[in-house]
Amino acid sequence: MSDQNLADWRKLAVKLEAEISKVIVGQESPIRLITTSIFARGHVLLEGDVGVGKTTLLKAFTRAIGGGYQRIEGTIDLMPNDLIYHTYLGENGKPHVSPGPILIAGGDLSIFFFNEINRARPQVHSLLLRIMAEKTLSAFNKEHYLPHMVVFADRNQVEREETFEIPSAARDRFMMEIPILIPKADQMMKDLVFETKFHNADKLIEDVKSNLIKFNKLNELSEKIQENIKASDALKNYALRLWRATKNPGDYGIKLSDIDMNRLIISGASPRGMSMTMKAARVNAWLNDRTSVTPADIHAVFHETIAHRLVFNPVYEMRRTIIARDLTNGILQAINAP
Amino acid sequence: MLKCLIFLWVLLLSISCFALDVQEWPDIQDGIISIKIKEPLHRVGYTVGDKSERHVEITIKKPYVLIKESLPIPGYERKYRGQDLGIVLDAMKHELKENKTSSALIMDLTYQIFTNNVVAKPAFLPAEYIRVLNPNDPQKKVFKYRIPEYQIVISPLSIFGAIKIEQDMSPLRGVFFIDEKNPMKTLKISGIIALLSLFGLVYIYSQYAWLLGVRGIFARTHRSINKMKATPASTEKAITDMHHAFDLVIGKTLFSDNRHDLFAKNPSFKNIDIELDEFFKLSTLVFFNTSNKQCDHSEILKWLKVFSRHCRDCERKLIVDKKSLVSGLTK
Structure with a gap:
């Protein structure tokens, strides 16, 4: 794939964002981050209240990039095999087995949305995380490959009863955790409530141009982006300092009000986490038509790629969302580049 | 009975204190103490409220030493022939310097005039007494030394009492001078502050200021x-x-x-x-x-x-x- 191809692909990526923005209003930042994760081939955790348009957003992306879209709801009685198959009695009265949501689209599955992942049991998490990591699944005496699959999972942060928190090792498999918030501008809020086109999500996403980009080319493209977008020594040093600051923020003079910085962090970002940050930063540089990663590219993805990986002292865990935001902002403000 | 005895004892004690207070000490013999006095610049023209200063340096030969309790005490009302003198020691600063052969007592005595008269009246800055003793003397005999008084003249504010000063502009009378020392000092300080403020304002509003921020x-x-x-x-x-x-x-x-x-x-x-x-x-x-x-x-x-x-x-x-x-x- 040549540089010219990369430039053409960038135009397509920008067009993809524009298409999504036609139907999803006030979500420029999440759209950019999801685009980044799609081109970096990273799985995403979505964070947000119910009814803010997460499903519509993902359906719109699926329509634009093509491939299969599957969704499953996390429930307390959901079992791992519910992802793989389901059984039923056919018209002839005999039992039948058909593929579950993971397998039904076969190798063309491009987006798999796990709604309220923290309502499902750890066994289900375990299976999903294995599929996310290996992109293969053994079922029906056969190895199934899911090379184009990107998992989007949503976790309900408000209700915590009958939920199973995703362990830190599992969170680490997700490239980003992206907050989806209600737009703040009055006009956008009015539009969402009074514009009838926003009431029917299925009809709404028909406005998105379908199969704008070829989902089965994304893996190759992603590799090319990672090869072509370079990082200078100064930037590598900067990323290293950021990484170290996630482990010992107190050593870098970072202070948060009412927080004992010596007790806050149990575990900082992992090597996999930082490599995912740099992967996303490279895609961000590419989307901004740059050939090298700059600190601004890291900043654009730092919170979303790092915050969910940090393991806090249980005392502070209940305030994770606020503390993580303040901490990542504090790290970016304290570490100088160059 | 016991009450009577206690009363008697207290009475005797108070009488003995009084006796100590009023006892007379002999003058110190000549040659032991020498004195130098710097008197006020003028002797006449004093009126109520004025202050006058005396600078006194007394040298006491060893082995005699000063009894510090005998130093003049500011605020004492002095009497002369049963009448209030009307001149009070307002302040006293002193310093005592010791050397091998003698000790030097340096005093600045400030007197304030609290009297006036319709005609010029002789008065004086009163004499003061200090006491010395020889510590080697087994009897610890105390001697006094007199700092002589200084004759001055109290002058009336106006001739024969309160009259309108405008009607009393005698060409023979000297010109009234206001002490310009303090107003001139204030004027100079104000001038310097005004000048500095002007420089400050010029600096703040100028485009090419350089003094401040030179260490930025x-x-x-x-x-x-x-x-x-x-x-x-x-x-x-x-x-x-x-x-x-x-x-x-x-x-x-x-x-x-x-x-x-x-x-x-x-x-x-x-x-x-x-x-x-x-x-x-x-x-x-x-x-x-x-x-x-x-x-x-x-x-x-x-x-x-x-x-x-x-x-x-x-x-x-x-x-x-x-x-x-x-x-x-x-x-």
């Missing part, structure tokens, strides 16, 4: 960049120094996207926004660009020298001439 972070950075020679290492150091200076100003790392923090700290930087933009592009080009694009280090350093001077001017809250801003270096 950008002033130092500009001086250091100005001395650099155009090499790749110098260029990198100059940019790093500028980043460091910005970081110090806002108390955190300054990036292109948080320039508003810099503007909040010092709005003068808004005037050089286009140069700030150029600076961040330049920083990215030098530190983060991995392409083989060659940099003209002499041009970059030249620009950095101008930019650091503009930042220094902003630090001093001066208005940078927008015509002097340079951008487009990184195109």
Whole structure:
């Protein structure tokens, strides 16, 4: 794939964002981050209240990039095999087995949305995380490959009863955790409530141009982006300092009000986490038509790629969302580049 | 009975104290104590409220020593022939210096006049007594020494009492002089303050002020960049120094996207926004660009020298001439 191809692909990526923005209003930042994760081939955790348009957003992306879209709801009685198959009695009265949501689209599955992942049991998490990591699944005496699959999972942060928190090792498999918030501008809020086109999500996403980009080319493209977008020594040093600051923020003079910085962090970002940050930063540089990663590219993805990986002292865990935001902002403000 | 005895004992004790107080001490023999007195400049013209000072230096030969309790006590009302003297010791400062052969007592006695008269009246700054003793004397005999009085004349405020001063402008009377010492001092201090304030105002409103902020972070950075020679290492150091200076100003790392923090700290930087933009592009080009694009280090350093001077001017809250801003270096 040549540089010219990369430039053409960038135009397509920008067009993809524009298409999504036609139907999803006030979500420029999440759209950019999801685009980044799609081109970096990273799985995403979505964070947000119910009814803010997460499903519509993902359906719109699926329509634009093509491939299969599957969704499953996390429930307390959901079992791992519910992802793989389901059984039923056919018209002839005999039992039948058909593929579950993971397998039904076969190798063309491009987006798999796990709604309220923290309502499902750890066994289900375990299976999903294995599929996310290996992109293969053994079922029906056969190895199934899911090379184009990107998992989007949503976790309900408000209700915590009958939920199973995703362990830190599992969170680490997700490239980003992206907050989806209600737009703040009055006009956008009015539009969402009074514009009838926003009431029917299925009809709404028909406005998105379908199969704008070829989902089965994304893996190759992603590799090319990672090869072509370079990082200078100064930037590598900067990323290293950021990484170290996630482990010992107190050593870098970072202070948060009412927080004992010596007790806050149990575990900082992992090597996999930082490599995912740099992967996303490279895609961000590419989307901004740059050939090298700059600190601004890291900043654009730092919170979303790092915050969910940090393991806090249980005392502070209940305030994770606020503390993580303040901490990542504090790290970016304290570490100088160059 | 016991009460009577206690009463008698208290009575005797008080009588004995009184006896001690009023007892007479013999004069010290000549040659033991010598005295020098610097008297007030004038003897006449004193009236109620005036103060007069005497400077007294007394030398007491060893082995005699001063009894400190005998020093004059300010505030004592003096009497002369059963009448109030009307002259009171207002303040007394003293110093006692010891040497091998003698001890020197230096006193500044300030008297205040509390009397007046319709005609000129003789009066005096009263005599004072000090007491000395010889510590080697087994009887510890005490001697007194008299500091002589000083004759002055109390003068009336006006002739024969209260009359209208305008009707009493005798050409024979001297001119009334107001003491100009203190008003002149105040005038001089006020003048100096006014002059300094004027300089301050001129400085604040002038475009080319330089005194304040000479030790500012950008002033130092500009001086250091100005001395650099155009090499790749110098260029990198100059940019790093500028980043460091910005970081110090806002108390955190300054990036292109948080320039508003810099503007909040010092709005003068808004005037050089286009140069700030150029600076961040330049920083990215030098530190983060991995392409083989060659940099003209002499041009970059030249620009950095101008930019650091503009930042220094902003630090001093001066208005940078927008015509002097340079951008487009990184195109």
